[in-house]
Amino acid sequence: MELTIHQTSIPVDSLSQQESLREHITKRTASAGREDVEDPFYVVDLGRLIELYQDWVTAMPSVTPFYAVKCNEDPALLKTLAALGTGFDCASKHEMSVVLDLGVPPERVVYANPCKQTSHIQYAAQRGVKMMSFDNTAELHKTHKHFPTAELMLRIKADAPDCVGKPGFKFGCTTAEGKQLLDTAKALGLNVIGVSFHVGSRCQTPSAYEVALKVAAELFDYGAKIGYQFSLLDIGGGFPGQAGSRDMFHSVASAINQTLASLFSPEAHPGVRFIAEPGRYFACSTHTIVVNIISKRSCDIVEGGEGPKFMYYINGGIYGSFNCVLNDRAAPVPIPVKEVDAIVHQSRLWGVTCAGRDKICDALLPEFEVGDWLCFEDMGAYTISSATCFNGFPKAAPYYYVRENTIDQFKQVHEQ
Ligand SMILES: Cc1ncc(COP(=O)(O)O)c(C=O)c1O
Incomplete structure (x- = not known):
């Protein structure tokens, strides 16, 4: 065929x-x-990809997956996910170009690398990829200079105890640092639209998402206090992907659903969109x-x-x-x-x-x-x-x- x-x-x-x-x-x-x-x-x-997508949508209907391209950029996998309607998490100019050249609109792409090369920020600006993460002051100044209309997400530390690679050693800010960064962003007139985190790959601890969501909620409140109205919460990747891991995925999804309902209800946070960056889950x-x-x-x-x-x-x-x-x-x-x-x-x-x-x-x-x-x-x-x-x-x-x-x-x- x-x-x-x-x-x-x-x-x-x-x-x-x-x-x-x-x-x-x-x-x-x-x-x-x-x-x-x-x-x-x-x-x-490729049929399994469709089943996995459907399972995601059923298990976490309020969270839109933005596939983490770094995990595997096989063209047929990307095309199938694009046709299903997922977004994409890109870490570089190359990954953005691969996804955008498939016809994916820039609104469905998040540039989720907190420490970015300036020319890659300029590329994102040229191609209209506005959503990007940051976790330090240098990034704020670079963004102010090269892409002042970017839609920024504050990346917080959120390592699960059992994850691979411990991304928190390298990326993410603490709650106190996050508040200072939001103050700086505000002073620079930058458009911070929300908070992001990544619990780390191969997470087997559903409560890691709950802990991170609590910190995110506190920073949403702080943002509101200083005049931001956040509209995006990005809960990152870390979802299990092995064929035998469906039960673990459902436990994670259920913990996330419950925590989102209690901390990010539409009444408390109207108009907030939830996205995630699963890589392993799909690939x-x-x-x-x-x-x-x-x-x-x-x-x-x-x-x-x-x-x-x-x-x-x-x-x-x-x-x-x-x-x-x-x-x-x-x-x-x-x-x-x-x-x-x-x-x-x-x-x-x-x-x-x-x-x-x-x-x-x-x-x-x-x-x-x-x-x-x-x-x-x-x-x-x-x-x-x-x-x-x-x-x-x-x-x-x-x-x-x-x-x-x-x-x-x-x-x-x-x-x-
Ligand atoms: C920021 C970010 N988001 C998402 C992912 C995807 O993680 P996973 O494949 O575990 O879902 C990674 C991978 O390390 C990452 O660094």
Whole structure:
């Protein structure tokens, strides 16, 4: 099946309900026409994206998702989200241009990088991307000079205790600093329209959003005291994305709904719009990466008899999509594509580069041969977007599919 999306043709396979993804991958590994038949690739479920969007809208109807482009800027994923009507969280000139060039109006883009290069602020001004975050005085002075009509969001610190990367060490202000920054913005005549936060990626603590919303409410009140009437609350990202994380998402959504109802009721804060910046939520489970075993070593001769029995070398690695092992606390699980033996052995998977540290994981696996394929699910978030081509190995190419039960929705979404 081939669908036309915004005048661009994206080939999309359709999978019956009965066909397993492994069967589909097996067909694709055998399919002619690929330049190098051993190259790693992604299979990307665009129908799942629609289901995730619908689940979001049902779970948090008052919060509009602005997809965090940094998580994965796959063009078909962006086009599908754009057609569904999400907004976009961009961190740079490049990300803004990618999204705006798809025809997304600038009102649906938020430039959510608190520390911005001046030329990128000028680009936002030229393209009409007005909403942007700030968390320090230097940003206020830059904005005053280069984009005085920008619509600013004060970014507060809000790290969840369990999040990856602790963004609060780098970004966000405390409540006291926030009040001072609002005073400075007011004195400069800048248009602050609200508050934003990001609890950090992989948050598993629904109460982190409640804590942050309380601080946001206090700053809304302070803003009103000094003459602002805020109209935007941006609750950032951090929503879980793995296929098995639906319950956690619903717990987070329910905590947010309850806190918004109690602290940001329409009576207390009339006309306030709520947005969020989910990245992982949309990208993670849509992507399965498929890699080839390009070499193998039997380790019977390892001294002391400890360690893996087999070592496999696959054509992915920590400098490519598996950088998530280092950067994102990910623990990818290898799944054999072909039917396998029940007997398993302690095994080690090494990445494709010549770097000694390019190790992916240890796992109990059946014995494989060179040329066999492995796949890893939940590989769409912070994988290909932060992958390099170190040692000259190209990034895995995407192949798109939709399940039979989502084809009609997929067509409708893109034909609107
Ligand atoms: C400001 C901001 N918003 C949103 C996100 C997306 O986070 P996630 O992918 O966990 O939803 C990030 C990612 O780090 C971020 O820095």
